[in-house]
Amino acid sequence: xxxxxxxxxxxxxxxxxxxxxxxxxxxxxxxxxxxxxxxxxxxxxxxxxxxxxxxxxxxxxxxxxxxxxxxxxxxxxxxxxxxxxxxxxxxxxxxxxxxxxxxxxxxxxxxxxxxxxxxxxxxxxxxxxxxxxxxxxxxxxxxxxxxxxxxxxxxxxxxxxxxxxxxxxxxxxxxxxxxxxxxxxxxxxxxxxxxxxxxxxxxxxxxxxxxxxxxxxxxxxxxxxxxxxxxxxxxxxxxxxxxxxxxxxxxxxxxxxxxxxxxxxxxxxxxxx
Amino acid sequence: xxxxxxxxxxxxxxxxxxxxxxxxxxxxxxxxxxxxxxxxxxxxxxxxxxxxxxxxxxxxxxxxxxxxxxxxxxxxxxxxxxxxxxxxxxxxxxxxxxxxxxxxxxxxxxxxxxxxxxxxxxxxxxxxxxxxxxxxxxxxxxxxxxxxxxxxxxxxxxxxxxxxxxxxxxxxxxxxxxxxxxxxxxxxxxxxxxxxxxxxxxxxxxxxxxxxxxxxxxxxxxxxxxxxxxxxxxxxxxxxxxxxxxxxxxxxxxxxxxxxxxxxxxxxxxxxx
Amino acid sequence: xxxxxxxxxxxxxxxxxxxxxxxxxxxxxxxxxxxxxxxxxxxxxxxxxxxxxxxxxxxxxxxxxxxxxxxxxxxxxxxxxxxxxxxxxxxxxxxxxxxxxxxxxxxxxxxxxxxxxxxxxxxxxxxxxxxxxxxxxxxxxxxxxxxxxxxxxxxxxxxxxxxxxxxxxxxxxxxxxxxxxxxxxxxxxxxxxxxxxxxxxxxxxxxxxxxxxxxxxxxxxxxxxxxxxxxxxxxxxxxxxxxxxxxxxxxxxxxxxxxxxxxxxxxxxxxxx
Numbered sequence: 001x002x003x004x005x006x007x008x009x010x011x012x013x014x015x016x017x018x019x020x021x022x023x024x025x026x027x028x029x030x031x032x033x034x035x036x037x038x039x040x041x042x043x044x045x046x047x048x049x050x051x052x053x054x055x056x057x058x059x060x061x062x063x064x065x066x067x068x069x070x071x072x073x074x075x076x077x078x079x080x081x082x083x084x085x086x087x088x089x090x091x092x093x094x095x096x097x098x099x100x101x102x103x104x105x106x107x108x109x110x111x112x113x114x115x116x117x118x119x120x121x122x123x124x125x126x127x128x129x130x131x132x133x134x135x136x137x138x139x140x141x142x143x144x145x146x147x148x149x150x151x152x153x154x155x156x157x158x159x160x161x162x163x164x165x166x167x168x169x170x171x172x173x174x175x176x177x178x179x180x181x182x183x184x185x186x187x188x189x190x191x192x193x194x195x196x197x198x199x200x201x202x203x204x205x206x207x208x209x210x211x212x213x214x215x216x217x218x219x220x221x222x223x224x225x226x227x228x229x230x231x232x233x234x235x236x237x238x239x240x241x242x243x244x245x246x247x248x249x250x251x252x253x254x255x256x257x258x259x260x261x262x263x264x265x266x267x268x269x270x271x272x273x
Numbered sequence: 274x275x276x277x278x279x280x281x282x283x284x285x286x287x288x289x290x291x292x293x294x295x296x297x298x299x300x301x302x303x304x305x306x307x308x309x310x311x312x313x314x315x316x317x318x319x320x321x322x323x324x325x326x327x328x329x330x331x332x333x334x335x336x337x338x339x340x341x342x343x344x345x346x347x348x349x350x351x352x353x354x355x356x357x358x359x360x361x362x363x364x365x366x367x368x369x370x371x372x373x374x375x376x377x378x379x380x381x382x383x384x385x386x387x388x389x390x391x392x393x394x395x396x397x398x399x400x401x402x403x404x405x406x407x408x409x410x411x412x413x414x415x416x417x418x419x420x421x422x423x424x425x426x427x428x429x430x431x432x433x434x435x436x437x438x439x440x441x442x443x444x445x446x447x448x449x450x451x452x453x454x455x456x457x458x459x460x461x462x463x464x465x466x467x468x469x470x471x472x473x474x475x476x477x478x479x480x481x482x483x484x485x486x487x488x489x490x491x492x493x494x495x496x497x498x499x500x501x502x503x504x505x506x507x508x509x510x511x512x513x514x515x516x517x518x519x520x521x522x523x524x525x526x527x528x529x530x531x532x533x534x535x536x537x538x539x540x541x542x543x544x545x546x
Numbered sequence: 547x548x549x550x551x552x553x554x555x556x557x558x559x560x561x562x563x564x565x566x567x568x569x570x571x572x573x574x575x576x577x578x579x580x581x582x583x584x585x586x587x588x589x590x591x592x593x594x595x596x597x598x599x600x601x602x603x604x605x606x607x608x609x610x611x612x613x614x615x616x617x618x619x620x621x622x623x624x625x626x627x628x629x630x631x632x633x634x635x636x637x638x639x640x641x642x643x644x645x646x647x648x649x650x651x652x653x654x655x656x657x658x659x660x661x662x663x664x665x666x667x668x669x670x671x672x673x674x675x676x677x678x679x680x681x682x683x684x685x686x687x688x689x690x691x692x693x694x695x696x697x698x699x700x701x702x703x704x705x706x707x708x709x710x711x712x713x714x715x716x717x718x719x720x721x722x723x724x725x726x727x728x729x730x731x732x733x734x735x736x737x738x739x740x741x742x743x744x745x746x747x748x749x750x751x752x753x754x755x756x757x758x759x760x761x762x763x764x765x766x767x768x769x770x771x772x773x774x775x776x777x778x779x780x781x782x783x784x785x786x787x788x789x790x791x792x793x794x795x796x797x798x799x800x801x802x803x804x805x806x807x808x809x810x811x812x813x814x815x816x817x818x819x
Contacts, residue, residue, distance in 0.1 A: 022295040022568040023575055023587050029296055029469035034518050038410060039469065040366065041296045044339040047370035054369060066590040066614070068339070093586065096600060097593035137584060194803065196575035196585065238515055242784055244803025245580050246796035250519040257467065257517025295568040302569055302742035307791050311683060312742065313639065314569050317612040320643035327642060341612070511788055523792035530740065530790025 002268050003261040005213050005223035010036035014056035014211035017080075018204060019043045019073050021063025021092065024197025027253065028059075028204040034257040035227065037208035043069045048076040057085055057211030059204050060111075062103055063092040070103050077111030086114040086210040086217070089165075090203035094118070095125035105129060108163060114210055115221050116159075117168040117203045120144055120152065127159040137193070144173050153182045153273065166221050170202060174229065176222050183222045186269040187229025189236045194245040198252070202228045205256070226268035231255035233267070275541050276534040278486050278496035283309035283534075287329035287484035290353075291477060292316045292346050294336025294365065297470025300526065301332075301477040307530040308500065310481035316342045321349040330358050330484030332477050333384075335376055336365040343376050350384030359387040359483040359490065362438075363476035367391070368398035378402060381436060387483055388494050389432075390441040390476045393417055393425065400432040410466070417446050426455045426546065439490050441498060443475060449495050456495045459542040460502025462509045467518040471525070475501045478529070499541035504528035506540070548814050549807040551759050551769035556582035556807075560602035560757035563626075564750060565589045565619050567609025567638065570743025573799065574605075574750040580803040581773065583754035589615045594622040603631055603757030605750050606657075608649055609638040616649050623657030632660040632756040632763070635711075636749035640664070641671035651675065654709060660756055661767050662705075663714040663749045666690055666698065673705040683739070690719050699728045699819065712763050714771060716748060722768050729768045732815040733775025735782045740791040744798070748774045751802070772814035777801035779813070 015038045020028055025041060032039035042051040045068070052058055058080040060073045080087045089111075091104040104126055107113075116126065119138035144152050153175060160167045161179035169175045174185040192198045206224040213220035235251035243251075288311045293301055298314060305312035315324040318341070325331055331353040333346045353360045362384075364377040377399055380386075389399065392411035417425050426448060433440045434452035442448045447458040465471045479497040486493035508524035516524075561584045566574055571587060578585035588597040591614070598604055604626040606619045626633045635657075637650040650672055653659075662672065665684035690698050699721060706713045707725035715721045720731040738744045752770040759766035781797035789797075 021587070023571050025296050026299060026469060026572060030519055030522065033467050033469060040369070041294070041337055042366075042370070043337060044372060046340070047372040050370040050372075064587055064589060067592070093588075096586070097588070097596040099590060099593040099596075194579050196572060196579060242797070242800060242804065244800030246576055246799035246803070249576070250523065250796065251515070253519035254515060254517030257519070258515065298569050299572060299742060303792055303795065306740050306742060313642070314567070314610055315639075315643070316610060317645060319613070320645035323643040323645075523796065524788070526792035527788060527790030530792070531788065 001219055002223040002226055003265040005209055005216065005220045006227065006261045006264050008212040009208055012212045013038055014208060015040060015054065016057050016059055016204065016207045016211060017042065017052045017055040017076065018059045019048065019069060019076055020059065020061035020200060023063060024200040027197050027201050030253050031201040031256060032204050032208050034253050035205055035208050043072045045072045045075055048072045049079040052076045052079045052085065053083060057207045058087045059207035060087065060107065061090040061092055061200055061203055062100060063200060065100065065103055073107060074110055077107065081112050086214055087111060088203050088207040089113045089116045090200060091118050091122050091126055094122050101125060101130065113163065113165040114217055115166045115168060115206055116163065117170065117206055119171055119199065120169050123159065123167060123169050127155065138171055144169065144171050144175065153177065157182060166217050168206065168221055168225060170199060170225065174225050176218065176225055178218050181218060182273050183270050184273045185222065185225050185229060187226050187233060189232045191236060191248060192232045195249045222270055226270060227256060227259060227264055230264060230267040231259060274492055275496040275499055276538040278482055278489065278493045279500065279534045279537050281485040282481055285485045286311055287481060288313060288327065289330050289332055289477065289480050289484060290315065290325045290328040290349065291332045292321065292342060292349055293332065293334035293473060296336060297473040300470050300474050300522065303526050304474040304529060305477050305481050307526050308478055308481050316345045318345045318348055321345045322352040325349045325352045325358065326356060330480045331360045332480035333360065333380065334363040334365055334473055334476055335373060336473060338373065338376055346380060347383055350380065354385050359487055360384060361476050361480040362386045362389045363473060364391050364395050364399055367395050374398060374403065386436065386438040387490050388439045388441060388479055389436065390443065390479055392444055392472065393442050396432065396440060396442050400428065411444055417442065417444050417448065426450065430455060439494050441479065441494055443472065443498065447498050447502065449491065449498055451491050454491060455546050456543050457546045458495065458498050458502060460499050460506060462505045464509060464521060465505045468522045495543055499543060500529060500532060500537055503537060503540040504532060547765055548769040548772055549811040551755055551762065551766045552773065552807045552810050554758040555754055558758045559584055560754060561586060561600065562603050562605055562750065562753050562757060563588065563598045563601040563622065564605045565594065565615060565622055566605065566607035566746060569609060570746040573743050573747050576799050577747040577802060578750050578754050580799050581751055581754050589618045591618045591621055594618045595625040598622045598625045598631065599629060601631065603753045604633045605753035606633065606653065607636040607638055607746055607749055608646060609746060611646065611649055619653060620656055623653065627658050632760055633657060634749050634753040635659045635662045636746060637664050637668050637672055640668050647671060647676065659709065659711040660763055661712045661714060661752055662709065663716065663752055665717055665745065666715050669705065669713060669715050684717055690715065690717050690721065699723065703728060712767050714752065714767055716745060716771065720771050720775065722764065722771055724764050727764060728819055729816050730819045731768065731771050731775060733772050733779060735778045737782060737794060738778045741795045768816055772816055773802060773805060773810055776810060776813040777805060
């Protein structure tokens with residue numbers, strides 16, 4: 001299944017409109033290129049509708065949101081909905097400030113998202129309308145474990161039902177679900193959390209995958225999550241004793257660039273739960 | 274010829290004012306440093322005239338333009354003209370939105386540029402006032418080939434005559450011309466298009482070269498284009514099977530850092546056409 | 547002494563709020579992660595007070611300041627003061643424009659900083675209210691040498707007394723002082739100046755160190771400066787003939803990631819003067 005998803009990204013090379021933060025934007029652009037898609041970043045209210053119109057998909061990330069760009073997100077999201085383009089929401093740090101929470105809830109209300117991707121604390125905040133987010137990392141108390149996984153799954157499926165979006169909760173174990181089906185994904189490496197923006201990169205990657213596979217939102221999101229996690233594993237094996245998080249960042253993007261559909265198919269560790 | 278151009282950059286170490294996008298800005302700064310010049314980024318309307326005044330050259334890139342920074346571009350450009358500083362325009366994605374097209378045309382009208390650098394679709398849009406740009410990459414239909422090269426050359430020379438600027442059209446074959454003379458440059462590697470911002474980097478590099486060689490705008494632009502292309506070749510030879518676009522990005526900047534005038538002279542592949 | 551400082555960063559993993567420029571922000575985030583702390587970037591006036599409240603320390607960098615973010619810096623700084631959080635000021639390019647000078651002086655007036663870190667030209671400008679800054683690099687005439695070091699020390703201690711902040715003047719020789727005690731630090735490598743943002747990175751690192759060691763502002767600032775300089779040395783030894791400033795950038799962050807307290811203790815070259 002995943003094999004085809006990556007093949008389609010490389011063959012169709014969808015153009016992805018990103019309204020994202022200035023911290024990890026360069027890595028997001030290079031990740032989109034690495035998987036075979038093409039990025040464009042544009043956030044001015046006067047051009048976002050037009051830019052979205054020439055693209056195949058839209059990725060909205062609230063990482064360094066501000067009053068100017070929030071309005072741009074709404075305009076672009078509505079235009080993408082009108083054109084039936086897939087739209088990803090990455091609610092970075094939602095719950096860490098009232099502005100982030102209100103913005104994310106406003107976006108949820110005004111835009112139909114195809115996929116919502118965040119860590120467990122962010123998704124909980126979105127679903128409950130207030131949260132326990134500490135900064136941009138997941139709160140330890142929220143961690144998905146073998147013990148609470150079924151509880152998290154039913155909560156995520158409920159949220160999927162409410163929003164009509166595929167929900168991707170990423171962490172040590174990743175969960176991707178729609179309202180009926182959930183996949184658990186076991187790829188990845190804990191050192192990925194020592195790099196800024198692996199979550200943002202995954203959201204940009206997800207936008208690329210679902211734009212090339214619009215009829216398979218759930219499966220292509222699983223493919224994107226597996227690609228990122230597997231790249232994290234491949235890159236980790238490549239580390240020498242002198243390498244740290246900066247080289248690891250580069251190696252992960254390199255691994256996505258070099259990933260073949262066959263490699264993805266064979267290296268992915270996921271199952272329906 | 275090119276040997277001297279690079280020598281001058283390293284000896285004079287010109288300070289370059291960049292008003293550029295937030296996607297590739299870090300790479301632009303490191304490329305300016307790699308070639309021996311010094312970067313400063315500043316985009317507030319209240320300071321751009323002063324910043325330009327202490328610099329030797331100005332690089333304007335509309336990659337993630339917004340209402341606030343467009344005005345800053347105009348102010349800085351006019352001040353640079355007043356001081357007879359060289360100014361580069363990189364019309365990223367012009368034609369992809371009305372805002373980009375109108376902004377680029379406004380900049381062309383209000384500022385005398387020394388060099389305008391873009392892909393063929395961007396330059397066509399600028400020259401014709403409307404275009405076929407798809408995102409930030411050149412439209413395939415616009416591609417410069419052995420068959421249409423003379424047509425493109427006469428169009429580019431015409432545009433140079435109209436604007437008074439050296440025109441640099443970069444792609445598989447690069448063309449650099451003023452109204453009378455055109456150089457074709459054959460350096461580079463196709464994998465460079467898998468990295469975000471090699472175009473932006475080249476514009477920042479060009480600003481560095483022309484600022485150190487203000488009496489040789491055409492030749493120093495050729496030198497900058499050759500430096501970037503040759504760095505792309507050297508970096509490509511260095512790639513191991515596990516390397517991808519992220520490592521390639523670093524290796525290109527590394528190659529610029531290590532490039533000697535002799536190496537540039539010997540590795541450049543260009544001719545008057 | 548320094549051993550404990552780094553241990554505390556790794557153990558406490560303080561969350562650091564950064565209001566910084568879009569040029570080097572990604573490297574700042576990765577450096578904060580590399581040393582064991584956690585970064586969050588947020589610059590909208592509506593959220594900076596809340597974001598600072600959930601953090602342990604604040605890092606203010608005026609690298610690409612604009613009217614919108616200047617106000618955010620003031621709000622965040624006042625909130626941090628109210629909560630007794632350590633605050634770092636990095637007055638990038640102060641003296642290069644009236645806006646930068648006025649902003650830095652305004653920040654100094656309204657916020658009590660814990661540490662002010664800059665090159666000698668920037669610190670002189672701050673102390674004197676006007677300056678000789680050429681761009682973002684130190685003016686050669688200002689260079690700290692064996693001959694003028696005692697003069698610089700008494701000037702820096704005077705400025706520390708006036709501001710109540712630890713002063714860190716970084717260059718070939720680094721000086722870190724409060725009003726009574728000065729340390730000179732001899733770590734580092736001249737090639738570090740060929741990378742954009744090593745100064746910004748050091749400020750983010752300093753915010754991490756002082757936030758984990760709030761009762762030892764002077765000593766933890768020395769530890770941060772030694773960490774950065776030692777990482778520059780370790781990374782330089784790792785360079786191959788093909789490596790340049792881009793790889794060096796990655797290797798420095800890698801070296802911070804891998805630095806052990808013992809390595810820092812043994813590799814640091816500093817003395818009270």
